[in-house]
Amino acid sequence: MPSGEEAKKSDSRQCCICSLRRAVLKRPKTQQQICRECFFSAFENEIHQVIVENQLFRPGERVAIGASGGKDSTVLAYVLSELNRRHNYGLDLYLLSVDEGITGYRDDSLETVKRNEVQYGLPLKIVSYKSLYGWTMDEIVKAIGLKNNCTFCGVFRRQALDRGAALLKTDKLVTGHNADDMAETVLLNILRGDIARLSRCTLITTGEDGPIPRCKPFKYTYEKEIVIYPPHLKNYFYTYAYFKKLDYFSTECIYSPNAYRGFAREFIKDLERIRPRAIIDIIRSGENFRISTSTKMPEQGTCELCGYISSQKWCKACVLLDGLNRGLPRQGIGRTRGPNSAKKDGLKIQPEMETESVVRSKPCGTLDF
Numbered sequence: 001m002p003s004g005e006e007a008k009k010s011d012s013r014q015c016c017i018c019s020l021r022r023a024v025l026k027r028p029k030t031q032q033q034i035c036r037e038c039f040f041s042a043f044e045n046e047i048h049q050v051i052v053e054n055q056l057f058r059p060g061e062r063v064a065i066g067a068s069g070g071k072d073s074t075v076l077a078y079v080l081s082e083l084n085r086r087h088n089y090g091l092d093l094y095l096l097s098v099d100e101g102i103t104g105y106r107d108d109s110l111e112t113v114k115r116n117e118v119q120y121g122l123p124l125k126i127v128s129y130k131s132l133y134g135w136t137m138d139e140i141v142k143a144i145g146l147k148n149n150c151t152f153c154g155v156f157r158r159q160a161l162d163r164g165a166a167l168l169k170t171d172k173l174v175t176g177h178n179a180d181d182m183a184e185t186v187l188l189n190i191l192r193g194d195i196a197r198l199s200r201c202t203l204i205t206t207g208e209d210g211p212i213p214r215c216k217p218f219k220y221t222y223e224k225e226i227v228i229y230p231p232h233l234k235n236y237f238y239t240y241a242y243f244k245k246l247d248y249f250s251t252e253c254i255y256s257p258n259a260y261r262g263f264a265r266e267f268i269k270d271l272e273r274i275r276p277r278a279i280i281d282i283i284r285s286g287e288n289f290r291i292s293t294s295t296k297m298p299e300q301g302t303c304e305l306c307g308y309i310s311s312q313k314w315c316k317a318c319v320l321l322d323g324l325n326r327g328l329p330r331q332g333i334g335r336t337r338g339p340n341s342a343k344k345d346g347l348k349i350q351p352e353m354e355t356e357s358v359v360r361s362k363p364c365g366t367l368d369f
């Protein structure tokens, strides 16, 4: 909620868009003082424009919405079903959830998605790590500990969403990644010097050469406009999810001490406080990066084991799974040697080699979307 002073200020102002109603919020993205109705229109129209200008969908397509029950994907499911109706996109929308097997977190958020299924009238499909990989995240964390578990979760989720979308026979998968997520990822890929990921992380649609294209309709949508800003940061905003009274799950993952990403996030929030455009500027910088034609890029192939897209002999999920199943849970973490490099140069992986490189690696989870 805004402080008393902020509330008083906006009480006395008229909406700068319609000049009819009282302004009830200052848009984080543009700093305009506007009324609730104009905020809804501006928020939804911007997303509609992004969808149209980038030709994200074609009439008749089946689209899976990656639904975690969290703020972004809940707002995405709501807005996309509204826009689909209003603008006759002609899409068949589905909710697709991945149950990572995190007791006390994902089981609760899945209850939210089950309610969203009824509230928005969208069919729901749930796929689980246990059924796809034979492991839950609770079991993985027992094997690897809290450090680096985000790597497993990110890699497995990516594939799980693709596999779920294939089961639903959808043409596209959309996720609720927002502008803040995008800016963070640009920054993290720069910090890691990961040219290949940097060149594709700002694309609104990725994976067109893979099993299923993925789109991010919230690419330019500020997190602060999606949901109320965390109260501990002392900055309160009435935002879309709040005004629309949407039913979402707001607890952080109990296994997410992803410190490196957390620093990037805080850095971007600090920049945004000084200059709200900073988030868009970072995304634009990412979009404008050009990789020299002489830079060697990884070639896309398929995993020898599971057939999933991979630039190595084994995809990352198979490397991680192989490590888990052989009691070497650190295999494939960071820049450790794994079956891919071992196969290439005929080396046998020694646990001590892995431990040494794990110390140098940083827990970033996956920096791809």
Ligand SMILES: Nc1ncnc2c1ncn2[C@@H]1O[C@H](COP(=O)(O)OP(=O)(O)OP(=O)(O)O)[C@@H](O)[C@H]1O
Residues within 6 Å of the ligand: 065, 066, 067, 068, 069, 070, 071, 072, 073, 074, 096, 097, 098, 099, 100, 157, 174, 175, 176, 177
């Ligand atoms: N368990 C899941 N099942 C289905 N989709 C998921 C799941 N986890 C993440 N996603 C998809 O990936 C997007 C980004 O997820 P991430 O956890 O990085 O960010 P988030 O800001 O917490 O998103 P959200 O608020 O939607 O949970 C989500 O918006 C959603 O579309």
